[in-house]
Amino acid sequence: MKNIIFGIHPIINMLKTNPFSFKKIFILNSKKKSTKIKELFFYVKKYKICICKVTKKWLDNKTNNSMHQGCMGFLNKLTYFKEKNIMDIISFSKKILILILDRITDPHNLGACIRSAVAFDVNMIILPKKYSAKINATVKKVSCGTSDNIPIIFVKNLVNIIKFLKSLNIFIIGTDNNLINNTIYNYKLKYPICLIMGSENKGIKSIIKNNCDILLSIPTFNNVNSLNVSVATSIFLFEINRQNYIF
Known part of the structure; x- marks a missing residue:
């Protein structure tokens, strides 16, 4: 498929x-x-x-x-981007906004995240080769066909990629539902940015959290402790866009 x-x-x-x-x-x-x-x-x-x-x-x-x-x-047979293309994409981008999705195994969630990424002008999406949904017909349908409008790159080791992005002075934002005071609304977020989203149940891996520049959360109410990852991704991307553009 x-x-x-x-x-x-x-x-x-x-x-x-x-x-x-x-x-x-x-x-x-x-x-x-x-x-x-x-x-x-x-x-x-x-x-x-x-x-x-x-x-x-x-x-x-x-x-x-x-x-x-x-x-x-x-x-027609699709052309897929590879790890070596990451630097090329960054070099030709006027502003840098990268989305890393860690352990998003549900194709519906992946499709929805891709659609939001395209809507909010993300440069590329990076995913691990293991423990990630692949780009199939379901992902394409949920993304409304936008999966072909953005570079999507599967990599062997997310930590190595994060370290590489940090070496380029790209600010790494991790997400953590357990934080109370460190919310996305309390910080000024300026490009270049790499946003890392994790699965709804497990979040991002501890080793990835340790390599982030900052961990942020979305404030919620009425004992709702977590949001669907695609919803949370949209909120984070919107706020980053809002802080960097005048609508």
């Missing part, structure tokens, strides 16, 4: 931003021509993308019975 994307909104979003990534698009043969379907056909015709009408059984089989909404796209 690496080279497919399904769902009407993710497909239209990718048609708008990266139409030449499609090899073919498959549409349910009984699909009614709604406004969104008409929009999809507009881009298909504009970029001369091959389209095939198929049965629901065929779509169910190809998407592992996922919520495909009657359409699926087959993508």
Whole structure:
């Protein structure tokens, strides 16, 4: 399921931003021509993308019975970024905002984090090769196709990458739900920044915390001690953007 994307909104979003990534698009043969379907056909015709009408059984089989909404796209082989590309991305960036995701194994959470990262102009996302969800069709659907709009790099050792980023004077912000006074609203956060988010249950590893410049939390109320990682990621990224831009 690496080279497919399904769902009407993710497909239209990718048609708008990266139409030449499609090899073919498959549409349910009984699909009614709604406004969104008409929009999809507009881009298909504009970029001369091959389209095939198929049965629901065929779509169910190809998407592992996922919520495909009657359409699926087959993508060209994707080009993945590697560790050696990190310095290149930093060199060509006007401002530095990097997101590291530690132990995010749920593809729905990963997809939502990617969508927020693109929305808040993150330069790249770095993940560990082990204990991380991979970029599959579910991630693409939840991210609304934005996973192809940002460099995503899987690395062998997060600690080594963090040390490398620190050597470039990039400020490393770790997150910790157990902190009371060290909240994101109490500190002035200026670029260059690397934000590290951990899983909802385990957070970021202790060894990673020890290599952060600061640990911050989001203040919550009514005995709610933690937030979904994608929600927390959005809050952190928004606050960093808010402090560095005038809206």
